[in-house]
Amino acid sequence: MKQVRKEFGGHAVVKSMDLTVASGEKLVIIGPSGSGKTTILRLIMTLETPDNGYIEIDGELLGCAWDSGRITKNNNKNLRAVRSKVGMVFQHFNLFPHMSVLDNIMEAPTRSLRMSKEEARERAIGLLQRIDMVGKASSYPGQLSGGQQQRVAIARALAMRPSVMLFDEVTSALDPEKVGEILQTIRELAAEVNMAMVIVTHEMGFARNIADRVIFMDHGEIVESGPPDEVLGAPVHPRTTAFLKAILDR
Secondary structure, three states: OEEEEEEEOOEEEEEEEOOOOOOOOEEEEEOOOOOOHHHHHHHHOOOOOOOEEEOEEOOEEOOEEEEOOEEEEOOOOOHHHHHOOEEEEOOOOOOOOOOOHHHHHHHHHHHHOOOOHHHHHHHHHHHHHHOOOHHHOOOOHHHOOHHHHHHHHHHHHHOOOOOEEEEEOOOOOOOHHHHHHHHHHHHHHHHHOOOEEEEEOOOHHHHHHHOOEEEEEEOOEEEEEEOHHHHOOOOOOHHHHHHHHHHHOO
């Protein structure tokens, strides 16, 4: 992300953001509500369009092109190809309720990647085995617990084999006893797959455990950035310190 700005109703939610995430890096974003965390994910996922600046994934511009050294709009010709490199897991699962678990996972590879149903099915079964849910392949989302639905949502995103996975407060809609299983699933995936992960979370213990780098955002800006032991254990900026104290005092 280079000088990315996003406004809603004249209010800048993200202010001239410069952010680079390395291949395989696990980046955790923390900050108070309204600080711009989720908007960053939505911009990378192309659910929102920057008002200024640009975003590149694997060297490819999102919805733009270089023309004589300048950025120009290209009518989103490359958007589908670049979007396929990004997987996102939302707070509320967003599974198709009329499709089985297996069909939910197969849908994007067969439609977006033009993968054969046989290959997509094989990939989906492999992912269900990875998340220990192969026995639920023929079940429908309404027959699953919240934690199970979220694991299926993770598998569905992984089925596209993206370059970067985005996680937006994936435990916030779950019962407390289900939080641990989802965090453990993400920990295991982080250890197995070499893709970049950008994780917005309020689970500080999880952030410390999984992150290569933590950034603290406030009012649309990166206030502090560094290794988890530094940002979470010995923050320098008083806004970071106040936020962490408020979280711990809850």
